[in-house]
């Protein structure tokens with residue numbers, strides 16, 4: 168069961184990438200070049216009542232510049248993760264592998280297209296999990 172409207176990755180992913188670019192330009196020394204931003208991509212409810220959340224992951228990192236020993240370049244890759252909050256759920260987490268990293272300086276709008284693959288994969292898993300997961304909602308005790 169699909170329970171709410173998820174943000175459109177066509178706008179949220181490029182926005183995150185532009186934000187990171189801006190932050191790096193403004194204060195390179197204070198900003199983590201390696202971090203992951205999670206963007207909600209869907210929320211589902213299992214047949215037992217547990218909530219399953221799907222998130223797109225925008226993964227910022229650095230890699231060594233080709234042909235250089237010392238220079239690094241900023242890259243971004245897209246992945247996704249689904250987490251089931253069911254009490255005692257046997258397969259509570261599903262990680263969708265990252266896309267190939269691309270340069271952070273490349274056109275951010277392309278990222279929305281790249282996001283479609285992990286997005287589709289994570290939503291498919293979350294939906295299938297919701298249809299089969301009999302775990303009860305976690306109540307804190």
Ligand SMILES: [Zn+2]
Nearest residue numbers: 251253256300
């Ligand atoms: Zn579950």
